[in-house]
Amino acid sequence: xxxxxxxxxxxxxxxxxxxxxxxxxxxxxxxxxxxxxxxxxxxxxxxxxxxxxxxxxxxxxxxxxxxxxxxxxxxxxxxxxxxxxxxxxxxxxxxxxxxxxxxxxxxxxxxxxxxxxxxxxxxxxxxxxxxxxxxxxxxxxxxxxxxxxxxxxxxxxxxxxxxxxxxxxxxxxxxxxxxxxxxxxxxxxxxxxxxxxxxxxxxxxxxxxxxxxxxxxxxxxxxxxxxxxxxxxxxxxxxxxxxxxxxxxxxxxxxxxxxxxxxxxxxxxxxxxxxxxxxxxxxxxxxxxxxxxxxxxxxxxxxxxxxxxxxxxxxxxxxxxxxxxxxxxxxxxxxxxxxxxxxxxxxxxxxxxxxxxxxxxxxxxxxxxxxxxxxxxxxxxxxxxxxxxxxxxxxxxxxxxxxxxxxxxxxxxxxxxxxxxxxxxxxxxxxxxxxxxxxxxxxxxxxxxxxxxxxxxxxxxxxxxxxxxxxxxxxxxxxxxxxxxxxxxxxxxxxxxxxxxxxxxxxxxxxxxxxxxxxxxxxxxxxxxxxxxxxxxxxxxxxxxxxxxxxxxxxxxxxxxxxxxxxxxxxxxxxxxxxxxxxxxxxxxxxxxxxxxxxxxxxxxxxxxxxxxxxxxxxxxxxxxxxxxxxxxxxxxxxxxxxxxxxxxxxxxxxxxxxxxxxxxxxxxxxxxxxxxxx
Numbered sequence: 269x270x271x272x273x274x275x276x277x278x279x280x281x282x283x284x285x286x287x288x289x290x291x292x293x294x295x296x297x298x299x300x301x302x303x304x305x306x307x308x309x310x311x312x313x314x315x316x317x318x319x320x321x322x323x324x325x326x327x328x329x330x331x332x333x334x335x336x337x338x339x340x341x342x343x344x345x346x347x348x349x350x351x352x353x354x355x356x357x358x359x360x361x362x363x364x365x366x367x368x369x370x371x372x373x374x375x376x377x378x379x380x381x382x383x384x385x386x387x388x389x390x391x392x393x394x395x396x397x398x399x400x401x402x403x404x405x406x407x408x409x410x411x412x413x414x415x416x417x418x419x420x421x422x423x424x425x426x427x428x429x430x431x432x433x434x435x436x437x438x439x440x441x442x443x444x445x446x447x448x449x450x451x452x453x454x455x456x457x458x459x460x461x462x463x464x465x466x467x468x469x470x471x472x473x474x475x476x477x478x479x480x481x482x483x484x485x486x487x488x489x490x491x492x493x494x495x496x497x498x499x500x501x502x503x504x505x506x507x508x509x510x511x512x513x514x515x516x517x518x519x520x521x522x523x524x525x526x527x528x529x530x531x532x533x534x535x536x537x538x539x540x541x542x543x544x545x546x547x548x549x550x551x552x553x554x555x556x557x558x559x560x561x562x563x564x565x566x567x568x569x570x571x572x573x574x575x576x577x578x579x580x581x582x583x584x585x586x587x588x589x590x591x592x593x594x595x596x597x598x599x600x601x602x603x604x605x606x607x608x609x610x611x612x613x614x615x616x617x618x619x620x621x622x623x624x625x626x627x628x629x630x631x632x633x634x635x636x637x638x639x640x641x642x643x644x645x646x647x648x649x650x651x652x653x654x655x656x657x658x659x660x661x662x663x664x665x666x667x668x669x670x671x672x673x674x675x676x677x678x679x680x681x682x683x684x685x686x687x688x689x690x691x692x693x694x695x696x697x698x699x700x701x702x703x704x705x706x707x708x709x710x711x712x713x714x715x716x717x718x719x720x721x722x723x724x725x726x727x728x729x730x731x732x733x734x735x736x737x738x739x740x741x742x743x744x745x746x747x748x749x750x751x752x753x754x755x756x757x758x759x760x761x762x763x764x765x766x767x768x769x770x771x772x773x774x775x776x777x778x779x780x781x782x783x784x785x786x787x788x789x790x791x792x793x794x795x796x797x798x799x800x801x802x803x804x805x806x807x808x809x810x811x812x813x814x815x816x817x818x819x820x821x822x823x824x825x826x827x828x829x830x831x832x833x834x835x836x837x838x839x840x841x842x843x844x845x846x847x848x849x850x851x852x853x854x855x856x857x858x859x860x861x862x863x864x865x866x867x868x869x870x871x872x873x874x875x876x877x878x879x880x881x882x883x884x885x886x887x888x889x890x891x892x893x894x895x896x897x898x899x900x901x902x903x904x905x906x907x908x909x910x911x912x913x914x915x916x917x918x919x920x921x922x923x924x925x926x927x928x929x930x931x932x933x934x935x936x937x938x939x940x941x942x943x944x945x946x947x
Contacts, residue, residue: 272309323947346400360387360924390922411918467493515844564590582619596638597663715943716790722751722773800824808863820942830862872905
């Protein structure tokens with residue numbers, strides 16, 4: 269490979285007495301002309317190499333069919349009005365629809381295509397008012413997720429004058445009469461130190477028709493700038509609840525009585541190193557927590573007497589991981605995971621089990637919802653062989669019916685899904701899903717893609733991975749490992765893969781690859797690994813620690829310089845998960861596995877496709893640039909190290925379908941070439 273010339277600088281930083289070389293620090297400045305020109309040359313090389321791969325157009329044609337498989341979300345119900353998102357065919361973005369009555373006529377409410385001519389706008393989030401008349405929603409552009417809040421009249425489709433910027437990831441709680449709402453937003457630039465505009469999130473109140481600049485601050489003053497907030501309001505409008513989340517292992521809950529002359533928040537729980545997730549109702553707070561219960565349990569709390577000693581446990585901890593709960597139709601509904609697959613149960617409000625809602629098979633709940641005083645529970649189901657399907661469950665009768673289903677141009681009956689268990693380096697048993705054709709003969713030479721994440725309390729459960737069918741239909745194997753750091757097996761599983769335990773995640777992934785080789789699925793020359801974001805860190809780590817195990821790697825929107833990661837964008841939010849090099853002990857852990865710092869000159873590395881996006885406001889593309897430069901300089905093999913940086917796109921959320929197809933064509937062409945798969 270004739271890579272673009274990349275200069276090195278003799279930058280060496282002493283961190284807690286350790287000399288840390290950083291020869292490509294100049295690539296951190298994405299605004300400099302030199303870095304832009306370098307990126308353009310890298311993109312040109314990548315396009316040239318990938319564009320010449322035989323069979324590319326055939327891959328693209330099939331991917332267009334697979335990725336055009338639509339989606340439909342679980343509906344949110346508000347007094348007889350049903351709100352849901354749907355994408356069909358070659359639509360770049362999902363459209364938000366509504367209907368009057370469960371069988372009513374479908375009417376479009378928000379189509380992001382109307383905001384930008386090149387499909388660069390996305391609908392980030394939306395909250396209907398309790399009576400279904402109004403909808404608060406967030407629109408962002410270029411994948412940056414920096415939403416602007418708007419308010420739309422549902423019946424007419426017209427927007428009110430209310431428009432509020434700086435509402436990324438906003439949480440909204442409407443007043444019962446729809447006259448205003450509590451919401452979260454970031455500070456106005458200039459009111460906080462430069463570079464801290466993506467912190468200091470706070471809770472405000474907005475009366476409809478008011479000037480958002482005058483919206484009173486409700487909660488968050490004098491708290492840590494990294495705290496994240498979520499708001500909820502009881503259906504009668506009396507109890508205002510605020511959750512202050514601190515990382516992915518701790519949250520605090522506060523409650524205010526709106527019937528008192530002065531709005532004052534009393535702590536329900538604070539200072540406890542655990543997660544507490546509330547659902548506030550008229551006269552009761554249903555609180556799910558992993559405190560002294562790694563698999564979670566549910567308490568009923570009296571808002572007028574919220575002291576811990578008065579809490580009533582109604583759903584105790586069990587072998588399943590309780591990962592969601594809400595009051596629906598006068599019952600407590602709980603979603604759970606058993607062996608990384610979903611279950612859904614209905615309880616009486618005193619915790620007595622009423623029934624388990626039937627699910628179609630071994631899969632995942634992509635969402636579920638219902639009104640606190642209604643009789644309908646909707647849930648969205650998906651699996652490796654079942655595309656998105658929405659079901660309607662009647663709380664009173666227990667009857668479940670199919671509401672909507674997406675069709676897909678695949679023969680699902682031709683494939684099988686296995687769940688296997690394998691030992692990691694320390695002996696811990698880890699589960700993995702493996703998908704392949706039923707008639708596939710395992711000869712130790714199957715092209716195989718291993719996918720992983722392992723972090724932030726996120727579970728990898730069965731999902732309909734559209735692009736994977738390109739591999740599966742050609743006799744390949746697709747594997748998803750449930751690495752530590754996720755939530756598949758409760759908070760203990762999460763904590764076993766964070767901070768000082770992060771190496772466990774990489775060991776789990778390496779052990780998954782070794783299992784696939786040992787059990788006759790594949791060999792290292794036909795094995796690839798893929799992951800994005802925290803999963804991109806995973807890929808960078810396993811490739812630099814065990815380059816002999818893989819032929820190829822796809823490293824997407826990754827974190828790779830773990831010594832300096834916390835200086836950029838919103839990365840200080842992740843210190844509770846990873847740690848910080850400002851702490852001597854945490855530095856030693858981070859530096860030991862930081863992929864950028866583990867590259868060794870002359871080592872024979874797998875082929876790599878490293879992707880990032882210029883508008884990413886979560887993970888700065890500097891990680892991809894620096895790592896690609898270091899790998900290109902250090903790789904002792906002839907395998908290509910390719911960098912692909914997208915324009916007018918972000919971390920992934922809201923990426924238009926056209927760009928998804930372009931990236932998938934590049935990704936699968938790269939993988940097929942490296943894994944020796946013919947069209």
